[in-house]
Amino acid sequence: MVLGALAAAAAGLWAWRRWHPASFWYGIGFPMRAALVYLTWRHVASGCGLTRHRRRWRWSLDAVPVVGSAARNAATVVEHKRRMRRVDVERAPRLGVLRPTRLGWRMRVRLHDGQVPADYERAAEGIAHAWRVHSVRVVDVGPGVVTLWATMRDPLTEVTVTPETGELLTVRPGKLENGADWVIDFRTVPHWLIAGATQSGKSNLANVIIKGLAPQPLALVGFDLKGGVEFTPYRPRLSALATTRAECVALLGDLVAELERRMAVCREHGARNVWGLPADLRPVPVVLLVDEVAELFLMADKSEKDEVAKTATALLRVAQLGRAFAVYLIVCGQRIGSDLGPGVTALRAQLSGRVCHRVNDPETATMTLGDMDPAALDAARAIPAETPGVCVTAGQDGSWHRARSVYVGEAGAEQAARDHAHLTPAWAEVTGSSVAVLRPDVPDAA
Numbered sequence: 001m002v003l004g005a006l007a008a009a010a011a012g013l014w015a016w017r018r019w020h021p022a023s024f025w026y027g028i029g030f031p032m033r034a035a036l037v038y039l040t041w042r043h044v045a046s047g048c049g050l051t052r053h054r055r056r057w058r059w060s061l062d063a064v065p066v067v068g069s070a071a072r073n074a075a076t077v078v079e080h081k082r083r084m085r086r087v088d089v090e091r092a093p094r095l096g097v098l099r100p101t102r103l104g105w106r107m108r109v110r111l112h113d114g115q116v117p118a119d120y121e122r123a124a125e126g127i128a129h130a131w132r133v134h135s136v137r138v139v140d141v142g143p144g145v146v147t148l149w150a151t152m153r154d155p156l157t158e159v160t161v162t163p164e165t166g167e168l169l170t171v172r173p174g175k176l177e178n179g180a181d182w183v184i185d186f187r188t189v190p191h192w193l194i195a196g197a198t199q200s201g202k203s204n205l206a207n208v209i210i211k212g213l214a215p216q217p218l219a220l221v222g223f224d225l226k227g228g229v230e231f232t233p234y235r236p237r238l239s240a241l242a243t244t245r246a247e248c249v250a251l252l253g254d255l256v257a258e259l260e261r262r263m264a265v266c267r268e269h270g271a272r273n274v275w276g277l278p279a280d281l282r283p284v285p286v287v288l289l290v291d292e293v294a295e296l297f298l299m300a301d302k303s304e305k306d307e308v309a310k311t312a313t314a315l316l317r318v319a320q321l322g323r324a325f326a327v328y329l330i331v332c333g334q335r336i337g338s339d340l341g342p343g344v345t346a347l348r349a350q351l352s353g354r355v356c357h358r359v360n361d362p363e364t365a366t367m368t369l370g371d372m373d374p375a376a377l378d379a380a381r382a383i384p385a386e387t388p389g390v391c392v393t394a395g396q397d398g399s400w401h402r403a404r405s406v407y408v409g410e411a412g413a414e415q416a417a418r419d420h421a422h423l424t425p426a427w428a429e430v431t432g433s434s435v436a437v438l439r440p441d442v443p444d445a446a
Contacts, residue, residue, distance in 0.1 A: 030100040044130040045092035048123035052112045056089040103179040104150040117141045155179045156404040163212030171212030174405040182403045189353040190323040194332045195368045196357030201389035205405045207413040214420040218285040219430045225295035233414045236421035252314035258431040262325040273324040285326040293333040297340040312343025319350035337363045357391045358383040376400035
């Protein structure tokens with residue numbers, strides 16, 4: 001009967017974990033893990049070098065029999081009596097209350113005197129191995145405390161989300177490593193730099209962004225320096241498309257003039273940005289997607305120097321003034337380095353949102369993430385080639401995360417562009433420009 005009861009209990013627990021893993025984790029898995037963490041924390045902290053020695057009063061047991069090595073004497077007793085004395089005691093950092101999450105748990109740790117959050121970042125891998133979890137990250141830092149986030153399994157193995165959020169200028173590209181949705185809000189972080197080698201997932205992320213922005217009342221503009229092969233399939237939803245540097249210069253000139261016009265309207269109505277204007281005066285937002293930004297700055301000879309300078313200056317002005325006047329940038333490239341000229345470095349400083357996929361050269365990763373946490377740079381360099389879509393992103397919350405974009409094929413993005421072609425404003429309506437040749441011909445928009 002006992003064996004039968006144990007077998008039935010084991011089968012019930014297996015079925016519970018198999019068919020309803022969320023409640024099993026909160027009811028059985030997390031309490032067991034919490035007990036393990038509290039019972040082993042002192043040993044784990046000691047092994048990871050997080051403990052400190054403190055002088056404490058303790059009872060010393062001096063009157064202990066000591067057995068002689070020759071075993072001739074039965075015992076030799078030390079004549080000193082038991083007494084209080086100060087001894088060195090190893091103290092682990094104090095743990096807070098463990099709070100469960102869907103993929104693990106988080107907890108606050110109080111720092112010892114002289115400790116800094118970097119000590120816990122260096123020890124995170126050792127703590128993860130000691131607790132037998134996928135990863136441990138320092139996700140929050142406060143005065144004298146850090147928050148550790150333990151993840152049981154990798155949530156980026158399979159990502160299934162919908163890019164559309166239903167909110168203006170917001171798109172959901174995929175998932176973060178903590179299981180939360182990865183959300184790009186252009187009103188919070190207006191400009192983004194996306195780097196990635198071939199087959200790293202950079203083009204897929206562009207597809208996700210186009211699919212997520214297509215149902216929204218805004219204008220999409222494409223700079224495709226690959227001759228139009230990347231963005232031409234999405235032409236029903238693009239208000240303008242440039243495939244050469246000369247066309248990019250003309251489009252940027254129109255955007256700079258439109259920025260100045262919006263600036264004058266805001267000044268006239270006493271608004272700091274276009275979102276402070278009345279609804280009937282508020283202009284349509286513009287999202288500019290630039291593919292292969294290196295092609296805008298490369299020069300074959302000195303005759304192209306003036307054109308490159310005009311492009312760099314206009315693009316930098318759009319980046320500097322665009323946030324307040326609803327013009328947003330997404331700049332993509334396989335290689336982004338300082339050798340492309342000072343224009344790239346100045347532009348990079350204005351792109352506060354960063355996404356780095358697997359890259360071929362370390363300088364591109366450094367240009368994308370080097371001015372942030374060095375651990376983010378190490379995580380980007382460790383992205384394996386067999387995980388397309390995995391990236392390191394840093395944006396609106398000030399911290400970096402591993403993330404993965406949901407797969408959206410070219411057919412899905414093209415279908416979204418055709419379905420929402422009726423929302424595409426003409427380029428003349430957006431900027432008042434009379435240059436209509438830059439608006440791609442859309443024979444199938446109806």
